[in-house]
Amino acid sequence: MTAAPADxxxxxxxxxxxxxxxxxxxxxxxxxxxxxFTAEAIAATYELFDVAPDALATTLAxxxxxxxxxxxxxxxxKERAWPHLADATPEAERLRSVxxxxxxxxxxxxxxxxxxxxxxxxxxxxxxxxxAAVALLGSGGAARAIAAYMxxxxxxxxVVGARHVGRAEALVGAVAxxxxxxxxxxxxxxxxxxxxxxxxxxxxxxxxxxxxxxxAWWDAVAPGGMVIDLNYGSLAAATRARAAASGIRFxxxxxxxxxxxxxxxxxxxxxxxxxEAMRRALEAATA
Numbered sequence: 001m002t003a004a005p006a007d008x009x010x011x012x013x014x015x016x017x018x019x020x021x022x023x024x025x026x027x028x029x030x031x032x033x034x035x036x037f038t039a040e041a042i043a044a045t046y047e048l049f050d051v052a053p054d055a056l057a058t059t060l061a062x063x064x065x066x067x068x069x070x071x072x073x074x075x076x077x078k079e080r081a082w083p084h085l086a087d088a089t090p091e092a093e094r095l096r097s098v099x100x101x102x103x104x105x106x107x108x109x110x111x112x113x114x115x116x117x118x119x120x121x122x123x124x125x126x127x128x129x130x131x132a133a134v135a136l137l138g139s140g141g142a143a144r145a146i147a148a149y150m151x152x153x154x155x156x157x158x159v160v161g162a163r164h165v166g167r168a169e170a171l172v173g174a175v176a177x178x179x180x181x182x183x184x185x186x187x188x189x190x191x192x193x194x195x196x197x198x199x200x201x202x203x204x205x206x207x208x209x210x211x212x213x214x215x216a217w218w219d220a221v222a223p224g225g226m227v228i229d230l231n232y233g234s235l236a237a238a239t240r241a242r243a244a245a246s247g248i249r250f251x252x253x254x255x256x257x258x259x260x261x262x263x264x265x266x267x268x269x270x271x272x273x274x275x276e277a278m279r280r281a282l283e284a285a286t287a
Contacts, residue, residue, distance in 0.1 A: 021074030078141025117260025138204030
């Protein structure tokens with residue numbers, strides 16, 4: 001669903017946008033979104049704010065008062081923002097997780113572009129989800145959003161591995177009806193037994209460091225299978241090296257970043273995103 005463009009900012013001058021999370025210093029969202037604004041001749045700024053979870057409510061209120069037109073949220077704020085929203089799209093309502101906020105008179109309208117962005121990238125990159133057995137490591141906002149699209153991508157089975165089995169079970173309960181014929185399961189990450197050979201492993205853990213409890217999951221990836229780490233750049237260095245040592249096809253989260261960012265731009269402005277300009281900016285930043 002495409003939300004209406006953001007209400008105009010309360011203050012005169014360029015429209016103001018920002019990314020909130022902790023940490024955010026590594027983010028390439030400013031590079032990508034500034035390129036989009038330039039390509040579309042939109043007078044706008046895009047900033048980074050390192051915001052701790054206990055400061056989120058006051059920060060959201062302050063940015064609304066200051067006239068910001070839209071925000072992005074990253075870990076660990078995607079689920080924590082829910083109580084502070086004035087409105088939400090149906091998908092965000094179902095997932096109780098948001099990564100894109102759109103200004104409205106009453107406060108912030110929450111939306112989620114992670115899942116649709118991941119699906120758009122997966123199709124573009126020909127990730128072999130059709131008929132695949134998928135392991136999804138993590139149970140946070142990004143994992144919830146991605147899981148909602150596994151059925152439409154054609155996954156035959158998805159097993160969610162999380163540090164708390166209750167969260168894995170809750171994630172499965174929230175999304176299991178989204179794909180007819182997709183088999184779902186939930187396990188402890190430390191259980192180390194995905195229960196089947198894995199075609200695609202999607203790593204939606206907030207840490208870039210390889211965790212010992214991941215080993216058995218990686219070992220279950222079939223020859224010719226693939227690992228996707230939603231971290232990107234230096235935060236994916238350890239997992240990229242691990243995949244190379246094991247001869248496993250690997251990709252990081254830059255493709256998802258591009259497509260979810262393009263959808264956020266569309267939600268904010270009501271315009272078709274300049275995808276190639278955004279892609280070139282990311283490629284230049286990571287060259």
